[in-house]
Structure formats: structure tokens, C-alpha cells
Amino acid sequence: MLVDGKPYRTIWLNEDGRSVNIIDQTRFPHVFSIVTLRSMKAAAVAIRTMQVRGAPLIGATAAYGVALQMAEDPSDGGLDHACRTLMATRPTAVNLRWAIDEMRTLLKDLPRDKRSARAYARAAEICDEDVAICAAIGRNGLEIVRGIAARKGPGATVNILTHCNAGWLATVDWGTATAPIYMAHDAGIPVHVWVDETRPRNQGAALTAWELGRHGVPHTVIPDNSGGHLMQHGQVDMVIVGTDRTTASGDVCNKIGTYLKALAARDNDVPFYVALPSPTIDFTIDDGVREIPIEERAGEEVSKICGLTRDGRIETVSIVADGSPVANHAFDVTPARLITALITERGVVAADKDALSEMFPERAVGAVLPSHEKEAGAA
């Protein structure tokens, strides 16, 4: 998307054909800076420290991480080491595992002298695929926004609430939850976004608001607790969030606080949508609450806050009494029953095991028969 009129992706290969550039997300919204990754280890650090974050971008960075390792050491040991190191960076986003498995499967049977070139080519493809997938999610979600706009009448603004950052900064371009928003805005549909600040890392305030602002999309940052109140007062027409992992039965794991938004949406008859690329679906598990490992991050993310001082310095200050214990669960799970529908690259689908297997039959484990075949079988 555009930054000061210049198009950017969140990750790209340098002209040297080897090192990889990323946008350092730890310095947003105050500083826009680009960091060069020159080794697999640097890619792993970038994922762990959240210089890059968001499930699809984590997957793309891991793919380039494997490529960086292949440029340095294309041996079987090098490949194993890269896959293990990158896999250990963050536990929740399933795209990480998906990208690493993809790279390992592709490279393990290749002769060593072919591995580096093939790894870079596949990492670039993974990035391009993510852009195409997010654009398709945008087109599919746009129809939902268009429908709401039509029901509200000419000139009425569609108010959309989002949580965390599932924007282009969380992907390679377009974003997941934001893709329908950008496309609606570009199509001239009046949209306004309620941006949850998303404590403790403030991805909403620091990232979503920044990128919506750069693209000219009207938005308002709100404390995380405001959503229920706004919904009670008819100020939210729909919720769209992203996801870090979605189970075969449609349970959605996303940034902590998403579940509470879904509960408030259900109580107020506000449609609650989740936008996701299919690599985010983990067809090996069903029960999100029991089976998805939830990352617990450092307590300091809760007890301290970082911001810009009046004299332009970025500073971190404490906000919790000394000695008070803190807990920092980074994600929660929204059960499928609270989700209106999932917006995927192939279309809008119910958060339901049969519907998901039918839409992605090649990925489903023990795939169920398409419904027309089931009916034929039952007859």
C-alpha cells in the first residue's frame, strides 16, 4: 500500500538478490524505518521481537529465513537448523508452520547446489500468493460492505469495528480484515473504522490507525473496552477481525480481546466477520479453546508503555505498581458459534467444519464429502 505516495510491501528482496528488507514495526507509529535481514538468525529475531508480526507476514518472513540459511549453508543440517530455529520463534500463528513445512518439503530432496535459488524463488512466490489471496479476500468482503451500505441508504457511512492489526502491515500487502475496507473506500463507499487500541502492544493504535490514515480511510481509535457501548448505541454496522489460526470447525484464534468483541456483537445483533487466508486454517485441529497453544508474552508488555515524549523522544514508562504480578496472554479463541461468517480468498463461508472442508477439500483432513455427494450417498 502507499506510504507518502510510494507503494510498499512489508517484505522484499534486495537488489543483491540475497538480503531481505522489512519495515520495522516496533518503531511505529512514530518512526518509519526499514531493516535489512542478512541471515536466518536475523529473520528469527525479527519474528520473535515483533519487528514483523501478523500471521501471514510471519509466514513470509520465515520462508525468507529458510532462504537466507540456504544461501549460507544449504546442507541437510543447515535446513534442519533453520526450520527448528524459525519454528521456535512464536507459537500461535499457524502460517509459520505452514511456510516452514512448505520450504522443508520443497528443499529436502533437492541437490544442495539447487537449494538456495529454489528457496528464494518459493519465498517470493509465497509473498505474491499472499498478496493475491488478500486481494481476493478484499473483493469478497467488499460485497458484504456494499450490502450493508445499500441497506443503510445513499450517502450513509458504514461503521466497521476492528481489533488488533490485520492490515497490510500484518500481511505482505492489502491486509486481511482491512482489504474489504480499503476496497470499499476506493470504490467510493463511505466507511469509518473504529480501531481498538489493542492493549498491551497497541497494534490498533500504532499500526492499524497509521496505515488507515496513510490511505485516507476515516477512522477513530478507541480504548479496547468501548466496543460494547458503541454497539449498544447502533454505532457499529459490522465487525471484521483477522486471525492467527482457525480450526477445521471454524473456531478463531486472534489477538486477546477478540472473544469479548464477538460476545458483545452477538448480544447486539452486529454481524461478526473474520477475514482469513486459507493457510491460516489448521485442519489438524477442531477445538480451538483446548488445542491452540496461546502465546504468553513478557509481563513488561503490560506493566510498561512506550510512547513519544513532547520533545520527540521515544520512551518507555511503568504503569503498574512495583511488585504487582501481571499476566499477558497474547491471544484468545472465539468459538465458531459467535462468528457470522469467514471471509476467505475463495468466498464467504460459514464457520463450520463441513462448509470449510467443502471450500478447501484439498486441505481438509479426512475430508467430508461435498454436500451434494453426501445427499446422493444418503438417498
Ligand SMILES: CSC[C@@H](O)[C@@H](O)C(=O)COP(=O)(O)O
Ligand atoms: C492478520 S494476523 C491477525 C491479527 O488480527 C492479529 O492477531 C495479529 O496481527 C497478530 O498478532 P501479533 O501478536 O501482533 O503478531
